[in-house]
Amino acid sequence: MxxxxxxxxxxxxxxxxxxxxxxxxxxxxxxxxxxxxxxxxxxxxxxxxxxxxxxxxxxxxxxxxxxxxxxxxxxxxxxxxxxxxxxxxxxxxxxxxxxxxxxxxxxxxxxxxxxxxxxxxxxxxxxxxxxxxxxxxxxxxxxxxxxxxxxxxxxxxxxxxxxxxxxxxxxxLCSFAEAVANYCFEPALDICFTGRHKTKPERIRPRHVARDRPATVYKWSRS
The missing domain is CATH 2.40.100.10 (Cyclophilin-like)
Structure with a gap:
């Protein structure tokens, strides 16, 4: 010891x-x-x-x-x-x-x-x-x-x-880094649209985007 x-x-x-x-x-x-x-x-x-x-x-x-x-x-x-x-x-x-x-x-x-x-x-x-x-x-x-x-x-x-x-x-330092990550980033979301255009979702893998940018990533195609 x-x-x-x-x-x-x-x-x-x-x-x-x-x-x-x-x-x-x-x-x-x-x-x-x-x-x-x-x-x-x-x-x-x-x-x-x-x-x-x-x-x-x-x-x-x-x-x-x-x-x-x-x-x-x-x-x-x-x-x-x-x-x-x-x-x-x-x-x-x-x-x-x-x-x-x-x-x-x-x-x-x-x-x-x-x-x-x-x-x-x-x-x-x-x-x-x-x-x-x-x-x-x-x-x-x-x-x-x-x-x-x-x-x-x-x-x-x-x-x-x-x-x-x-x-x-x-x-x-680890606690600080975790706090910053929780504040600045959030998972992107898959969004499904419905309506007269009959759009359909195309799957997107979850990723992280900065909070000061759009948190939702749209990726779609017409049916």
Missing amino acids: ISSDQPSCVTLETSQGSIVIELYWKHAPRTCRNFAELAKREYYNGVPFHRVIRDFMIQGGDPTGTGRGGASIYGRYFEDEISPELKHTGAGIISMANSGPNTNGSQFFITLAPTQWLDGKHTIFGRVKSGMQVVKRLGMIETDPNDRPVEPIVINRAYLTPFHIIHKVVDV
Whole structure:
């Protein structure tokens, strides 16, 4: 069970939108502690995603923006936490970037596709809980020959996000969306005409139309 001093999620507010990362405290407690504490200290604020490789991953967390900087809360580096239960099975996996075994600092990457060849070499410590569309958008950014974004992608702010707050926000957004849908849309109706023209109805599949447009769709033919 996650204790109160182990925040369930970290939110990254980027220049392209927000990404909420769920942390795997059970499998990588020291790595999660490092990531959460760096976010709490505002270490990632203003730090870029300095490396983007389409259909592979986006990498950030280096305050120098060079790919050679960054340090952990434990010192320059800390050891790997490889869990056999966690695999790079698809997009949205969060892992530590490194330059070899036990060289974890502050840099991390988010996968854009399955990357099984990284299993056992990089510490997986979370996944994208929400904001996957933002991640995909970042993965399509134009880059130079060195995989650096032509237009900088910046983490404007990183902060801890308790899981119950995320649930509450999602519930509010869902309720709002439902209310808007109920107000703005209503089912179209099939109308049957009778009279001297002897018209007959032609069946129309139900659909939704905006309330400020005619709510009834007429489609008829003479008999």
